[in-house]
Amino acid sequence: xxxxxxxxxxxxxxxxxxxxxxxxxxxxxxxxxxxxxxxxxxxxxxxxxxxxxxxxxxxxxxxxxxxxxxxxxxxxxxxxxxxxxxxxxxxxxxxxxxxxxxxxxxxxxxxxxxxxxxxxxxxxxxxxxxxxxxxxxxxxxxxxxxxxxxxxxxxxxxxxxxxxxxxxxxxxxxxxxxxxxxxxxxxxxxxxxxxxxxxxxxxxxxxxxxxxxxxxxxxxxxxxxxxxxxxxxxxxxxxxxxxxxxxxxxxxxxxxxxxxxxxxxxxxxxxxxxxxxxxxxxxxxxxxxxxxxxxxxxxxxxxxxxxxxxxxxxxxxxxxxxxxxxxxxxxxxxxxxxxxxxxxxxxxxxxxxxxxxxxxxxxxxxxxxxxxxxxxxxxxxxxxxxxxxxxxxxxxxxxxxxxxxxxxxxxxxxxxxxxxxxxxxxxxxxxxxxxxxxxxxxxxxxxxxxxxxxxxxxxxxxxxxxxxxxxxxxxxxxxxxxxxxxxxxxxxxxxxxxxxxxxxxxxxxxxxxxx
Numbered sequence: 014x015x016x017x018x019x020x021x022x023x024x025x026x027x028x029x030x031x032x033x034x035x036x037x038x039x040x041x042x043x044x045x046x047x048x049x050x051x052x053x054x055x056x057x058x059x060x061x062x063x064x065x066x067x068x069x070x071x072x073x074x075x076x077x078x079x080x081x082x083x084x085x086x087x088x089x090x091x092x093x094x095x096x097x098x099x100x101x102x103x104x105x106x107x108x109x110x111x112x113x114x115x116x117x118x119x120x121x122x123x124x125x126x127x128x129x130x131x132x133x134x135x136x137x138x139x140x141x142x143x144x145x146x147x148x149x150x151x152x153x154x155x156x157x158x159x160x161x162x163x164x165x166x167x168x169x170x171x172x173x174x175x176x177x178x179x180x181x182x183x184x185x186x187x188x189x190x191x192x193x194x195x196x197x198x199x200x201x202x203x204x205x206x207x208x209x210x211x212x213x214x215x216x217x218x219x220x221x222x223x224x225x226x227x228x229x230x231x232x233x234x235x236x237x238x239x240x241x242x243x244x245x246x247x248x249x250x251x252x253x254x255x256x257x258x259x260x261x262x263x264x265x266x267x268x269x270x271x272x273x274x275x276x277x278x279x280x281x282x283x284x285x286x287x288x289x290x291x292x293x294x295x296x297x298x299x300x301x302x303x304x305x306x307x308x309x310x311x312x313x314x315x316x317x318x319x320x321x322x323x324x325x326x327x328x329x330x331x332x333x334x335x336x337x338x339x340x341x342x343x344x345x346x347x348x349x350x351x352x353x354x355x356x357x358x359x360x361x362x363x364x365x366x367x368x369x370x371x372x373x374x375x376x377x378x379x380x381x382x383x384x385x386x387x388x389x390x391x392x393x394x395x396x397x398x399x400x401x402x403x404x405x406x407x408x409x410x411x412x413x414x415x416x417x418x419x420x421x422x423x424x425x426x427x428x429x430x431x432x433x434x435x436x437x438x439x440x441x442x443x444x445x446x447x448x449x450x451x452x453x454x455x456x457x458x459x460x461x462x463x464x465x466x467x468x469x470x471x472x473x474x475x476x477x478x479x480x481x482x483x484x485x486x487x488x489x490x491x492x493x494x495x496x497x498x499x500x501x502x503x504x505x506x507x508x509x510x511x512x513x514x515x516x517x518x519x520x521x522x523x524x525x526x527x528x
Contacts, residue, residue: 017333017337021337022167025341029183031202033187035201036186036188039191047121047391050392050396055112057194057281057285058281058285061198063289064197064201066293067200068351069276069351070097070296073351076303076325077161079300079303079304083304083323084310084311084317086251087237087240088242089245092259096259096260096263096267097293103268107268108289108290109286112286115277116278120278121278123269123431124138124140124141127139127140128140136446140434141362143430143457145362148271149359149402149405149409150424153406153409156352156406156407156410159176161325162325163345165341166329174410177411181352185353193275193279193354196357207299207346210340211302211303215301215302218306221331222313222327237311240308250473252473262426262478271359272358274358306323306327307320314327328341356399356400357399363398426476427457427460427477429478430453430460443492452489455483459484460476463479
């Protein structure tokens with residue numbers, strides 16, 4: 014091992030120890046129940062909500078895929094900033110509404126929301142299963158991204174598979190012990206390093222390889238204009254229609270993403286979410302740095318074999334080992350934080366809805382109350398599922414690196430089909446269970462069919478939007494075709510006191526309860 018590799022490896026090892034310590038110690042003196050583990054007892058303020066949700070948006074893809082897309086395609090990568098920013102604007106309204114509804118009824122996941130809205134545990138189970146299918150690939154992508162980052166930052170000294178195992182162990186240790194609060198605290202460390210890394214690189218890379226940002230822009234316009242206009246450079250048809258449709262689809266979907274909802278429900282009040290929605294778009298400015306570095310790389314490394322290594326190839330080529338290590342640790346933590354929240358979200362979905370007896374919304378359920386023993390049992394089951402989901406993703410990363418990753422292409426489009434059953438149904442009181450389910454299955458069928466036949470995008474439109482439109486049309490048709498009152502009236506449910514003093518102005522309502 015060379016001296017540079019030894020320095021980088023040592024820094025990485027110390028950073029992982031610090032990560033575990035911060036994550037585990039964050040749980041000291043806290044309640045040990047399910048609500049604390051899954052949504053931090055709805056007690057996080059604006060700063061920690063911001064750190065947590067920002068940590069989910071700046072992932073290993075930001076260091077690898079963003080620079081890689083910019084290197085390969087050019088302007089289509091701007092969809093990333095566009096949809097996140099628009100999504101936070103939508104979240105300004107949706108987040109407080111979901112918080113109020115979930116807080117009033119003691120709900121902690123999108124499966125809980127669906128189960129309570131339709132008074133049907135099978136609906137909640139279906140939502141949990143579908144969300145899991147489309148979340149596990151995200152965990153694997155982060156594990157593999159961590160492997161690539163660590164392998165690059167240690168100059169090849171740490172094997173990809175070793176790095177994958179390390180990332181899994183680190184994330185599992187603090188998420189099993191501390192839950193969402195641990196992720197929020199680790200996000201604080203991660204964001205400090207990310208901000209340092211990208212601000213430094215924004216100044217250093219153009220000055221080192223070119224004559225500054227002005228020269229960079231001049232050469233892009235003069236030598237590579239196809240990177241600056243849609244559909245970009247050999248992007249496979251990612252033109253203006255694809256950009257708009259993908260931005261709209263992802264902006265709506267991110268508001269019901271299980272990890273986003275976990276962030277919503279961990280807030281102290283709706284006002285904390287509103288302030289957070291105003292602040293979060295500013296964080297997305299950091300994404301322009303890996304985009305710029307990826308666009309610089311063609312002038313320096315025109316024959317780069319793996320575009321995803323565009324950023325780290327320039328970093329390891331030009332910087333001393335200590336700085337390479339710090340930037341690498343920022344990239345590694347950008348994989349660990351979202352990975353931990355994805356695993357936590359899956360554990361929460363399954364623990365209560367599938368294994369914990371539901372939330373009591375189903376009239377056929379015998380469950381009438383939740384005892385402390387039930388809560389402890391459900392938390393342990395949630396942690397077990399969290400561990401199993403991580404092991405499945407780790408196994409995929411080690412032995413079948415392309416299998417689940419291929420499914421990740423469908424993840425956002427698949428999760429988008431849950432928008433009507435999880436979100437729209439909270440505002441549209443008339444939507445029936447039959448309508449919601451018919452629309453859901455139709456949307457999923459359309460998305461999978463378009464993907465399997467190579468027709469996504471369809472005439473330039475994101476296949477997920479096509480599926481969501483079909484979903485909504487079928488849901489509305491089935492709902493209006495069934496006269497009101499045919500579905501059984503829901504059983505009266507007791508309400509828990511609303512946490513916090515503020516109420517969301519657009520509070521969604523459940524179906525009318527039977528007298």
